[in-house]
Amino acid sequence: MKWRVDGEGGSPLRCPYCGHDNPEGRRYCEECGEKIARLEAERARARRKALREAARMRLELEKEGLEREEIERRLRRARRRTAPRVGILLALACLVVLAVVLAVVLSGGPSAPEKAVTEFFQSIKDRDVLAYLKHTDLDLYKMAKQGEYQPDLYAVGIDYDHYRLEGLKTRLVKEEGDYAEVEVVGGYFEGFYDQGESSGGVDFSQYPRLVTLVKVENTWLVNDYNLMKLPYPLPEILPGEEEFPEVEEGAGDTG
Structure with missing residues (x-):
């Protein structure tokens, strides 16, 4: 509920949060709902x-003993000199409020991991090999940056022709x-081949994925990235079982 105080009307009161011009006398912004009584109090003072x-x-x-007209003329001149100072004070107050809001927003951002x-x-x-190596293999990343290594999409394991990543x-x-652990708790991830085949996708809200990371040279690298990059629910790995069991040559041959 938005409360009003007596004296509504007159010059607009600009909200320091969203910039909306409110009728003078409002305690809360009619656009964003933030409290603006403090700013109005400063104006009243x-x-x-x-x-x-x-x-x-x-x-x-x-x-x-001056005439009335002369008195009024001097008062008007004094008001013109005072008005800019009041405007500057109000502008500074708005800047302080915006700085505090910005600091709160920035401090609440995601962590480095x-x-x-x-x-x-x-x-x-994005199928960006260089960006992928930056968070998986720092040595190869440096070599690629220096032109000593030509990264290949399929060689690093970005197997699908297209990917869908949302939310x-x-x-x-x-x-x-x-050391850090980050859990992917929301979003959708899926891979596609040009022929139209799909990986099936994974909804992280149903299948959260725990990603472990290590910091090397002030850069967070993803552990088990060959497993983490799979665009479908991770297979259940039994104790003692390899993540990607090797298939012996000829094991699938018949005759």
Whole structure:
């Protein structure tokens, strides 16, 4: 519920949060709902101070025996000199409020390990080999940057021709020194071949994926990236069973 105070009307009161011009007298912005009474209180104090100053100046001018027109002319001139100072004070107050809001927003952003996981999946979606190596193999990344290594999509395991990545959400589980755990708790990830075949996709809200990372040279690298990059639910691996069991040559031959 938005409350009003007496005296609504007059010059608009600009909200320091969204910039909406509100009727003077509002305690809350009619656009975003944020409280703006503090800003209005500052304006009211400035008006009262200006009125007191004008009354004091009027008395002094009357004591000098000046005509009424001359008194009013001098008062108008004094108000013109005062108005810019009030505007500057209000502008500074708005800047302080915006700085506080910005600091709160920035401090609530994702952690460095979460950013690394997001960039890891985004590099697969974009089929960007260099960005993929940056969070999987730092040595190969440096060699590729220096032109000593020509990375190949399929060689690094980006097997599908197209990827779909939507609404990725992460949660920092643990960050201790050079080790971190990030859980992918939302979003959809799927791979496609040009022929139209699909990986089947994975909904991370139903199949959360725990990604472990290690920090090397101030860069977070994804552990088990060959498993983490799979665009479908991870297979259940029994104790003692290999993630990618090798198939012996000739095991599938018949006759």
